[in-house]
Amino acid sequence: MSEKGRVIVVTSGKGGVGKTTTSASIAAGLALKGKKTIAIDFDVGLRNLDLIFGCESRVIFDFIQAIKGECTLHQAIIRLNIKDTDGRTTEGKLFMIPASQTRDKTHLDLVEVGAIIEKLREEYDYIICDSPAGCEDGALIAMHYADEAVVVVNPEISSIRDSDRIIGHLDTNTVLGKAGVKMPQNLLITRYNAVDEKDMIPMEEIQNTLRVGIIGVIPESKEVIASSNVGLPVITKQNNPVGQAYADVVERILGNDVPLRFLANNKKGFFRKLFGG
């Protein structure tokens, strides 16, 4: 590989907004597009990413053990073979490192995590860091080495407020931020209900408050929970709007300009303005 891998942190501040769902779908989506991708679960003590990937039973070693040298890095990596409804597979392209369930976030060490990320950059095209909730050490370490951030936000006041706080940390408490470089940040609005739009905080207001570009809007759907429960990233459901919306997000991460879908009709004008389409 000529170029080093790109580190993307999926973060939000608030819990339950869809970070893990998003991490799993973006990682799987990039792998389905042929990019060698690894997802790291930083939520030490509240291990979830392996459940969404349906590989809980295959977890032997974990991220903390790899950090502490209790196993090799490769022993902690799980290879995943996931198939989507269009028949594409992630064969040989999708990997993950599970979090430790028995330790807590105090075991994450900034320098040691940095060494692991550097090793992974040599081997993978994309490294997806699934951040824990909160704005303490766990979340700060997950974002520290990122080249880019996906900030997951629900159209709801506390989520927007927490995202604002997290974006402040992305700007100041990361390698890029400390070097005075503006980290590319993308807003991903999840659980967007196009039917009851009037009950949500309007997208203009989210954009005005956070002043960060929107990389996607994921509609609210039961399919998200249904997929999680069977251990499949929802992006594999290419016959469902949620899966298609995540596929669009992956396209945009790869630099392809695709229009936003699954919004109520009256919002089209606004997005056309936003993306100049």
Add this chain to the structure above:
Amino acid sequence: MSYIRFKGGMTTITNIVIEVAIIDKVKEEISDFHAKAPSLLKGMPIVLDFADVEVQSDFVKEVVDTIKSYGAIPFGLKGQIQIESIASLLNLSYLGNSNSNKAKRVKSEENTSDDNSLSADSKLEESNAEIEVPKTKIVNGQVRSGQQIYARGCDLIVLGNVNNGSEVLADGNIHIYGALKGRAMAGLRGDDDAVIFANNFDPEMVVINGDYKVKETISSESINKQVIVTKTENTINIETVI
């Protein structure tokens, strides 16, 4: 050539004026101040002004230690002449009595008005001296929830929003080119003439030198408008700019 140079300079220093010599109350108020603006006291040079309050050296030492414990650097004392010996005991400078300073200044002004040639001389001297213009602090972007920006000894300009849960403070004026949704405190160290300008006004709180208005007490007419916040005689005024 000389290797060092002694240069006169005017620097703004925060004075903490002790009004009553009750140590618990003093400690409590310093602690309250620190709770409101945790980063403010850190490294801040401070002069303790006891004005005309009668104090013992134990009391002064305790106040000095309290201020130090919050990271501030007390370096001088003001007050009646007996403070001088306490200052030397604590290895601090004695800077005279602020009340008598004021009296002296008025007197010298009277003198110059009597003697025109002297005033012309002193004016010339002034114009030759190096004038240090305080530099405005500029924030090129958003101030986000949990962030606190302090423009020490100068004005503050924020090009983006001051979001909910954030705080901007300045010893001078505050200009916000985006929306003010958090807290803004101007004239922090005793300037009643400081103003706060916001392009889109929807604050949690605005403060000018200790007097404040919270959102509940702000008329809805000025919300989301371009406004200028000023203070006259302990009252905060909010005017929309047309």
